[in-house]
Amino acid sequence: MGAGVSFAKALVLAWTRLYTAGLPDEMRARRCAEIESDVWELEHDPDRPRFAAAHLLLRLLRGIWHDLRWRIEQRTPYVATQLMLHGVPRHPAIVTSAFTCSLTVHFVAGAVVIWLAAFPFHRLSVIALQRAESASVPAPTLSAFENDATDAAALAPARPDPFLARLLQNRYALSVHKGQLSLAGAYVLSSAIAQSRLVVLGEDPDTTETPEFWAAVSNTPAPPTTEWRKVAAMNGHRGRNALDSLHIRIMAVTLSPSESGYLQPIYDSLLPSDWTMFDLRPLRQELRAPGSMVHRDLSRLILGYDILVMVPVGEASVRRAPRTAGRSGSR
Amino acid sequence: MRRKPGQLLPLELDVCRMARDVGESFHGYQMAKLLQEGADARLLIAHGTLYRALARLEGMGLLKSRWEDPRIAARENRPGRRLYSLTAAGETAVRDAAKTTAAKPARVRRKWVPA
Numbered sequence: 001m002g003a004g005v006s007f008a009k010a011l012v013l014a015w016t017r018l019y020t021a022g023l024p025d026e027m028r029a030r031r032c033a034e035i036e037s038d039v040w041e042l043e044h045d046p047d048r049p050r051f052a053a054a055h056l057l058l059r060l061l062r063g064i065w066h067d068l069r070w071r072i073e074q075r076t077p078y079v080a081t082q083l084m085l086h087g088v089p090r091h092p093a094i095v096t097s098a099f100t101c102s103l104t105v106h107f108v109a110g111a112v113v114i115w116l117a118a119f120p121f122h123r124l125s126v127i128a129l130q131r132a133e134s135a136s137v138p139a140p141t142l143s144a145f146e147n148d149a150t151d152a153a154a155l156a157p158a159r160p161d162p163f164l165a166r167l168l169q170n171r172y173a174l175s176v177h178k179g180q181l182s183l184a185g186a187y188v189l190s191s192a193i194a195q196s197r198l199v200v201l202g203e204d205p206d207t208t209e210t211p212e213f214w215a216a217v218s219n220t221p222a223p224p225t226t227e228w229r230k231v232a233a234m235n236g237h238r239g240r241n242a243l244d245s246l247h248i249r250i251m252a253v254t255l256s257p258s259e260s261g262y263l264q265p266i267y268d269s270l271l272p273s274d275w276t277m278f279d280l281r282p283l284r285q286e287l288r289a290p291g292s293m294v295h296r297d298l299s300r301l302i303l304g305y306d307i308l309v310m311v312p313v314g315e316a317s318v319r320r321a322p323r324t325a326g327r328s329g330s331r
Numbered sequence: 332m333r334r335k336p337g338q339l340l341p342l343e344l345d346v347c348r349m350a351r352d353v354g355e356s357f358h359g360y361q362m363a364k365l366l367q368e369g370a371d372a373r374l375l376i377a378h379g380t381l382y383r384a385l386a387r388l389e390g391m392g393l394l395k396s397r398w399e400d401p402r403i404a405a406r407e408n409r410p411g412r413r414l415y416s417l418t419a420a421g422e423t424a425v426r427d428a429a430k431t432t433a434a435k436p437a438r439v440r441r442k443w444v445p446a
Contacts, residue, residue, distance in 0.1 A: 012378065030413070034359055035378055037410040041360035042375070044409070055374065063379025070383040 004053030009039050011112070012060050015105070019067050023074055046225040054113070061109050068098045163286045163294055167269055167278065174277040174309060176209070176216045185277035189307060190220045192279075198227045209311050262295035270310055278308040339393075339424060342376075342384050345369065347393060347417060347425045356414035358399075359385065385415060393421035 016035045020028040039056065042048055049055040174185030181189060193199055199222070201214050218228060270276045280302045286292060287299050294302075301308070339347070349365045350357060357365070359382060363375045388394040396415045404411040417425075 016378075031382065033410060034382055034413050037358065037412050038360045038363070038378060040410050041358070041412075045360075045364075059375055059377045061377075062374075063377025063381070063383075066377065066379035066383045068379075070379065070386065073383075 002053065005043060005056065008053040008056035008060075009043070011109070012039055012056055015060060015064075015067070019071050023071075027074060046223075057109065057113055061106060064105050064109075065098075065102050068102055072098060162289065163283070163292065164265060164269075166283055166286050167265060170279040170282050171269055171271070172277045172279070173271050173273075174275040176212055176275070179212070179215050179219050181216045181220065183274060185275070185309075186220075188279055189217070189277065192281075192306065193217070193220050193222050193226065196222075197225055201228075213309065262298045263301075265298070266308070266310065276310045278310075279306070280308055281306050339428060340384070342366075342380065343388055343393075344425070344428050346384055346388060347421050347428075350394065350415065350417040351422060351425050356397075356416040358412035358414055362415070388421070389415070391420075393418060393424050 013032070013036060016032050017028075020031050023031075042052065042056065172185035172188055173183040174189070175182045180186075199217070201210075201217065266278065269278075283302050287294055287302060345366060346362060349362060349369065353361075353365070362385070363381055366372075366381075367375050385394065385396075389396055394415045395418050396413055399412045399414050401411055
């Protein structure tokens with residue numbers, strides 16, 4: 001669950017507790033439980049709206065007037081009777097106070113929405129992806145993958161750079177054989193796919209292994225709601241246009257050899273054999289760390305993609321070494 | 332909207348119709364989805380609007396409700412649902428509303444034109 005949805009959910013439940021305050025315990029508990037169940041259903045609905053947090057907030061805002069009138073009905077049996085008979089409360093003081101409360105809550109909620117909307121999209125996507133890290137994907141540690149730990153120790157500089165240490169912690173060996181992924185990277189990738197609604201593969205068009213990799217990724221078990229998309233070329237205008245058609249805003253990343261010096265930390269971290277997969281999601285925390293010296297283009301790469309797969313030089317890959325086979329963006 | 336005694340608001344009538352069409356018990360979110368699909372709307376109905384209407388219909392005796400078996404919710408690891416179903420009075424109300432709608436002549440909207 002993304003932070004935006006968590007926030008909206010907390011707001012909805014807080015508002016429910018607020019307007020039911022003072023009611024008999026049974027009545028209050030029932031309304032709170034009903035709203036909580038409703039929010040849970042929306043959150044876990046396979047067909048839920050794309051911007052679930054905004055949807056929740058809108059549902060909250062549009063219903064405030066009715067919440068207040070319902071509250072008045074429960075509090076004053078006289079007014080409830082009037083409502084049942086005539087549809088509107090008659091007492092001007094009730095109308096005035098309800099209107100004032102409603103106006104205040106609308107104003108506050110509107111301010112919150114505007115504040116949230118001020119965040120750029122990629123920051124929201126980072127928030128959303130933190131769910132995957134904290135859910136069923138166990139945080140990878142060096143001890144969990146002994147081979148990686150050995151390599152990490154060998155590659156670690158004398159003065160440990162937090163970013164490089166994090167990069168090595170989130171590096172996995174990956175192999176593709178007969179349409180199936182294997183090794184530690186396969187586990188991390190399949191866990192990420194299982195929690196995603198949309199998997200976008202952006203390929204380096206020069207890489208011969210891409211079709212085999214994409215076939216193996218497509219064979220990974222995923223919920224029926226997961227949608228698969230393959231984007232022909234992520235670099236340049238073609239990639240951007242393809243992503244625009246998916247309503248995904250992402251920053252373009254250029255990986256031309258002459259300008260790819262910023263990828264040096266990635267190249268230096270490659271495993272000697274097999275493919276090397278980097279889970280870029282945990283690295284975003286390092287980008288936010290004060291005094292982060294990560295190259296601007298590398299930051300964009302990490303913010304733009306979730307998974308980076310590097311293919312070693314082989315018989316198939318003869319043009320460049322090493323190079324990017326696929327950058328799988330799971331949302 | 333000013334309510335005449337014994338008259339159902341359009342939303343309440345829609346809820347009753349949907350409940351009749353579903354033919355079994357339903358929960359709040361399910362009804363919100365049905366109403367959204369029925370109205371071809373982009374947004375789900377607001378929490379306050381829906382649950383107030385459900386409470387009012389229950390108060391009128393047109394719906395009855397109960398909590399689902401907590402073991403089911405526990406097994407599925409989710410909050411318990413409040414399940415609503417249409418009563419006999421509710422079915423009668425839907426039938427009466429359908430007859431009234433059929434018998435009532437179509438309302439002619441007055442068109443204002445400049446003199």
